[in-house]
Amino acid sequence: MKIATAKAPSNIAFIKYWGVYDPNLRIPSNSSISMNLDKLHTVTTVEFRKNLRADEITIDGVIDKKNSARVSEHLDRLRNIAGVKTKAIVVSKNNFPRSTGLSSSASGFAALTLAGASSLGLELCQKDLSIIARLGSGSSCRSIPDGFVEWHKGKSHSTSYSESIYPKDYWGIVDIVVIFEEKEKDFPTTESLRNAGTSIFFDKRIRMLGKKTADLKEAIRTKNFRKFGSIVEDEALEMHAVILTQKPSRIYLKPSTISVMNKVRLLRCKGLDVYFTINTGHNIHLICEENKAESVYNIFKNCENVKGIILNRPSVGARLIQNHLF
Numbered sequence: 202m203k204i205a206t207a208k209a210p211s212n213i214a215f216i217k218y219w220g221v222y223d224p225n226l227r228i229p230s231n232s233s234i235s236m237n238l239d240k241l242h243t244v245t246t247v248e249f250r251k252n253l254r255a256d257e258i259t260i261d262g263v264i265d266k267k268n269s270a271r272v273s274e275h276l277d278r279l280r281n282i283a284g285v286k287t288k289a290i291v292v293s294k295n296n297f298p299r300s301t302g303l304s305s306s307a308s309g310f311a312a313l314t315l316a317g318a319s320s321l322g323l324e325l326c327q328k329d330l331s332i333i334a335r336l337g338s339g340s341s342c343r344s345i346p347d348g349f350v351e352w353h354k355g356k357s358h359s360t361s362y363s364e365s366i367y368p369k370d371y372w373g374i375v376d377i378v379v380i381f382e383e384k385e386k387d388f389p390t391t392e393s394l395r396n397a398g399t400s401i402f403f404d405k406r407i408r409m410l411g412k413k414t415a416d417l418k419e420a421i422r423t424k425n426f427r428k429f430g431s432i433v434e435d436e437a438l439e440m441h442a443v444i445l446t447q448k449p450s451r452i453y454l455k456p457s458t459i460s461v462m463n464k465v466r467l468l469r470c471k472g473l474d475v476y477f478t479i480n481t482g483h484n485i486h487l488i489c490e491e492n493k494a495e496s497v498y499n500i501f502k503n504c505e506n507v508k509g510i511i512l513n514r515p516s517v518g519a520r521l522i523q524n525h526l527f
């Protein structure tokens with residue numbers, strides 16, 4: 202079996218994945234839409250070796266039991282497809298802090314799926330790769346195809362997958378990530394998103410999402426940035442309204458996150474078209490068009506408590522590369 206290395210981008214959801222229809226198969230309650238990010242990525246090298254007694258997994262230089270178990274489970278899925286029991290060496294590197302709301306599980310499981318499948322000699326199409334990646338982490342299925350991506354929720358294992366709706370160069374949208382903390386978030390996403398249905402707002406949200414998703418797609422199709430931005434911002438707040446009111450309730454927003462949200466709104470009043478979105482970390486994503494990127498970047502880079510700022514453009518999806526990590 203050969204050594205294989207894949208590089209996969211993280212992605213930012215414009216319509217969020219929050220709630221599961223089938224937790225075992227990670228079939229979501231709703232379809233979601235995202236953009237791959239060119240400056241946040243995971244590189245993973247996998248080699249299945251006959252003489253190994255157990256998988257040997259190193260992530261960002263650390264061997265960690267909890268993360269290793271989730272990776273091994275994912276390797277089992279690939280081993281089952283290939284009909285082998287061979288263990289593997291996996292080395293994975295993120296170029297950004299993990300578990301801080303920057304979707305390292307998205308890039309991580311997309312890279313692991315592609316590198317693992319290639320190392321086993323499995324010839325899988327993009328749709329099948331996204332279906333397998335989904336089982337490791339839902340949002341990772343959106344990091345397999347290129348550019349702007351839709352994850353069709355589907356109703357079964359084989360119908361819940363992602364596909365590209367536009368290539369990366371379709372629209373010059375920029376995602377400026379403002380990092381406040383490099384510490385891991387307080388509550389893991391997997392557990393929280395499984396409780397989404399306990400919020401009094403959840404059913405209503407699901408009923409309204411079809412129209413919102415269609416409106417967002419129309420805004421992308423017509424490149425109507427204001428319409429697009431206002432839906433994106435509304436969607437992030439709606440997801441957090443569910444998170445705040447689900448049981449147990451969770452608060453992922455920090456004072457620094459909220460101060461940036463307010464600043465974004467103030468800037469809009471002054472005529473600068475910038476919108477925010479946020480996942481389950483307190484780091485915040487600022488969305489604007491290419492011609493506003495420099496202004497937005499310069500305004501936020503020196504704000505209080507900012508530890509880092511990363512300017513992302515749309516990216517291709519997961520790719521095999523030749524620079525192996527061992």
Ligand code: DP6
Pocket residue numbers: 213214216217218219227233304306307337338339340341390391392394480481
């Ligand atoms: C808030 O894909 O990390 O970022 O399927 O349990 O691994 P698991 O969850 P994950 O959840 C991502 C949730 C989100 C919204 C989104 O990216 O759509």
